[in-house]
Amino acid sequence: MSLDEHKITRIESFTFRREFPRYMGHNAKAGPHGKTGFEKIRRIHTNQGASGIGRSASPDESVYCFIGCSVENLFDPAIGTVVEAGFLDAPLHDLAGHILQQPVWKMMGARADNSIEIYTGGIYFDDLDPLGSPRGIDAVLEACQQDFEAGHAHFKLKIGRGFKFMETSKGDQRDIDVTRVVRDAFPNSKILIDANDGYTLPRFRRYFEAVSDCEIYWVEEPFMETVEDLEALRAFLNDISPQTMIADFESRNGRNEQPPSPFGRWRADHLAELYELGSKGLIDVALMDVGSMGLTAWRKVMPLLEANGIKGSPHAWDAPLKTIYAAQVNCGLGNGEIVEGVPGLVVGVDTSTYTLKNGILTLPDRPGFSLSIDESQVLEYSDSGSN
Numbered sequence: 400m401s402l403d404e405h406k407i408t409r410i411e412s413f414t415f416r417r418e419f420p421r422y423m424g425h426n427a428k429a430g431p432h433g434k435t436g437f438e439k440i441r442r443i444h445t446n447q448g449a450s451g452i453g454r455s456a457s458p459d460e461s462v463y464c465f466i467g468c469s470v471e472n473l474f475d476p477a478i479g480t481v482v483e484a485g486f487l488d489a490p491l492h493d494l495a496g497h498i499l500q501q502p503v504w505k506m507m508g509a510r511a512d513n514s515i516e517i518y519t520g521g522i523y524f525d526d527l528d529p530l531g532s533p534r535g536i537d538a539v540l541e542a543c544q545q546d547f548e549a550g551h552a553h554f555k556l557k558i559g560r561g562f563k564f565m566e567t568s569k570g571d572q573r574d575i576d577v578t579r580v581v582r583d584a585f586p587n588s589k590i591l592i593d594a595n596d597g598y599t600l601p602r603f604r605r606y607f608e609a610v611s612d613c614e615i616y617w618v619e620e621p622f623m624e625t626v627e628d629l630e631a632l633r634a635f636l637n638d639i640s641p642q643t644m645i646a647d648f649e650s651r652n653g654r655n656e657q658p659p660s661p662f663g664r665w666r667a668d669h670l671a672e673l674y675e676l677g678s679k680g681l682i683d684v685a686l687m688d689v690g691s692m693g694l695t696a697w698r699k700v701m702p703l704l705e706a707n708g709i710k711g712s713p714h715a716w717d718a719p720l721k722t723i724y725a726a727q728v729n730c731g732l733g734n735g736e737i738v739e740g741v742p743g744l745v746v747g748v749d750t751s752t753y754t755l756k757n758g759i760l761t762l763p764d765r766p767g768f769s770l771s772i773d774e775s776q777v778l779e780y781s782d783s784g785s786n
């Protein structure tokens with residue numbers, strides 16, 4: 400059956416509880432991230448009995464206007480969602496996948512295998528929590544071990560304790576100690592580090608010199624990027640750890656569009672700057688968020704990243720379902736780097752067709768995103784009503 404035979408008749412909204420496996424603390428600049436959160440899911444129905452679900456957090460009135468529309472006018476399987484319906488980007492991908500009986504990663508081109516590497520993005524400053532009685536570095540190792548036992552094999556360590564949570568030199572030394580302890584405990588794991596722009600170039604060089612034998616896989620947002628500092632960082636890494644990649648563009652002042660827009664919350668001129676940095680060999684991996692930039696925007700952007708020598712790894716924190724979307728993007732579009740795994744689950748959203756083992760996430764060969772919901776777990780509900 401083709402999309403033009405389907406008209407949207409009803410949109411339901413469900414709010415579910417999101418749960419991390421432990422209390423998630425601070426990074427260099429923000430937190431704590433806590434233990435629970437909320438996830439808003441929309442289910443779109445058509446007059447042919449098809450439905451699709453996905454994350455969609457905008458107000459009901461921003462999506463009810465699409466009731467009565469033909470799915471074909473909102474979504475093209477080869478491109479994605481029209482800009483005006485960007486608030487329904489994820490549910491429309493799922494809906495089209497169910498109508499066409501195709502996994503999203505195949506709809507996007509299946510340019511990579513459906514088993515991909517992921518890392519846990521949930522290793523925060525656990526050593527500093529609770530703030531009045533900090534547990535020390537063992538707490539970071541316990542977090543790594545917990546995620547390891549859940550199927551993860553690779554770790555992204557938050558660094559930047561000296562930005563505001565510790566005295567600068569002590570914080571920078573703690574970052575070194577944590578990095579070395581995790582490397583020693585998990586000798587076969589990829590170790591990524593993420594400073595959330597909490598370092599300066601000179602401090603970062605001192606940190607990295609002390610961990611340069613730790614085979615750091617990538618450095619993420621070491622400092623607020625400038626061409627001059629990135630050039631210096633690249634030259635430094637080439638000397639001391641040439642295999643280490645530079646990952647960036649999760650956040651910056653360009654991230655302030657109001658959706659719906661072609662790149663969600665990202666600005667076109669900011670992305671143009673990214674392509675230029677890639678073409679100069681200064682950025683290896685781009686990290687725009689899979690939710691706030693969107694699946695359709697990633698479909699537009701990934702070929703341009705590839706043309707400029709940049710890999711993609713859509714940012715997924717702090718939603719386990721965003722890991723699934725990021726994985727679908729990378730399996731579908733190719734040109735991907737290791738994907739951010741967000742430990743935890745959404746109570747009421749079944750993701751059991753996905754498997755995580757030894758740091759490899761395997762995507763199901765099933766229509767759409769292959770997610771289902773348990774309505775008995777819903778915390779809040781609204782319904783456009785059927786017509």
Ligand SMILES: [Mg+2]
Nearest residue numbers: 593619620649
């Ligand atoms: Mg980050």
